[in-house]
Amino acid sequence: xxxxxxxxxxxxxxxxxxxxxxxxxxxxxxxxxxxxxxxxxxxxxxxxxxxxxxxxxxxxxxxxxxxxxxxxxxxxxxxxxxxxxxxx
Numbered sequence: 001x002x003x004x005x006x007x008x009x010x011x012x013x014x015x016x017x018x019x020x021x022x023x024x025x026x027x028x029x030x031x032x033x034x035x036x037x038x039x040x041x042x043x044x045x046x047x048x049x050x051x052x053x054x055x056x057x058x059x060x061x062x063x064x065x066x067x068x069x070x071x072x073x074x075x076x077x078x079x080x081x082x083x084x085x086x087x088x
Contacts, residue, residue: 024087024088025085025086025087025088026084026085026086026087026088027083027084027085028083028084029067029081029082029083029084030047030051030081030082030084031079031080031081031082032047032079032080032082033077033078033079033080034074034075034076034077034078034079034080035076036076038074038076039074040061040064040065040070040074040080041057041061043074043080043082044057044060044061044064044080044082045057047082047084048060048082048084051084051086052086053084053085053086055085060082060083060084063083064080064081064082064083067081067083068080068081
């Protein structure tokens with residue numbers, strides 16, 4: 001009996017994962033400007049939360065640094081381009 005329940009649960013998870021993976025991904029960039037005391041963690045995390053991006057924040061910060069050409073610490077006035085990916 002327990003094997004049947006586990007099998008049904010596993011099958012349901014596989015169906016859900018396939019459906020989730022098949023949904024289209026919307027990719028866009030959110031532009032913001034750093035203020036006094038802002039950090040990339042704060043800016044990127046806030047935008048990810050508000051937009052519904054569920055990726056690892058470390059990955060998004062990595063790409064944000066690349067496309068925004070941020071080498072060191074964030075400075076007030078820096079333009080920050082945050083790449084967002086949301087499944088619709």
